[in-house]
Amino acid sequence: MVxxxxxxxxxxxxxxxxxxxxxxxxxFGAIDYAHTYLRIAAPVDQAxxxxxxxxxxxxxxxxxxxxxxxxxxxxxxxxxxxPKLIDSPWPPRVEPVIRxxxxxxxxxxxxxxxxxxxRRLPSSRWEWAIIDNTGVVNSAxxxxxxxLGLPPPY
Numbered sequence: 001m002v003x004x005x006x007x008x009x010x011x012x013x014x015x016x017x018x019x020x021x022x023x024x025x026x027x028f029g030a031i032d033y034a035h036t037y038l039r040i041a042a043p044v045d046q047a048x049x050x051x052x053x054x055x056x057x058x059x060x061x062x063x064x065x066x067x068x069x070x071x072x073x074x075x076x077x078x079x080x081x082x083p084k085l086i087d088s089p090w091p092p093r094v095e096p097v098i099r100x101x102x103x104x105x106x107x108x109x110x111x112x113x114x115x116x117x118x119r120r121l122p123s124s125r126w127e128w129a130i131i132d133n134t135g136v137v138n139s140a141x142x143x144x145x146x147x148l149g150l151p152p153p154y
Contacts, residue, residue, distance in 0.1 A: 033091060034148040040084045041141075045153075047077035048134075055127070067126065071112045078105050094147045101140035108133040 054070040055062075082102050090098050111129040138154060145153050 033094065034150050036088060037144060037148055038150070040088065041081060044074075044077045044081045047074045050074075055130075071130075075109055075112045078109055081105070091147075094144065097140060097143040097147055101137070101144055104133070104137040104140045108137050 051070055051074040058066055058070070082105050085098050085102055108130070111126070111133045114126070114129070141153050145151065
């Protein structure tokens with residue numbers, strides 16, 4: 001027969017594990033946030049890799065139509081991501097870097113859209129705007145990874 005003290009100790013240990021697994025002060029809550037982030041960011045990561053590969057394949061003097069064709073899938077993926085980032089719950093120490101990432105995404109979208117829509121913008125200038133804004137997005141993404149306890153993204 002199990003005595004009452006052992007039953008109380010067992011119940012207390014189960015309660016502590018339930019609190020930790022449900023996002024208490026233990027590290028298990030961070031793992032859930034990290035998986036959420038990776039899951040909702042995966043389509044943008046895939047679109048960005050395709051964009052980088054396609055941009056490199058275009059050569060040194062791509063046409064506006066070619067640039068527009070490779071930029072639009074990435075822009076669409078970013079537009080789909082940002083509302084999910086904003087609407088998802090984040091720990092207080094992660095929320096400010098999520099907001100920074102969303103702002104960086106908006107700037108990148110403006111650069112993608114400007115190159116795809118304006119015929120007078122030289123392709124090389126558009127590429128540099130993309131490179132600059134991508135650097136800011138990558139930095140913000142790295143901060144999110146760090147705050148969530150994930151390895152660096154790139």
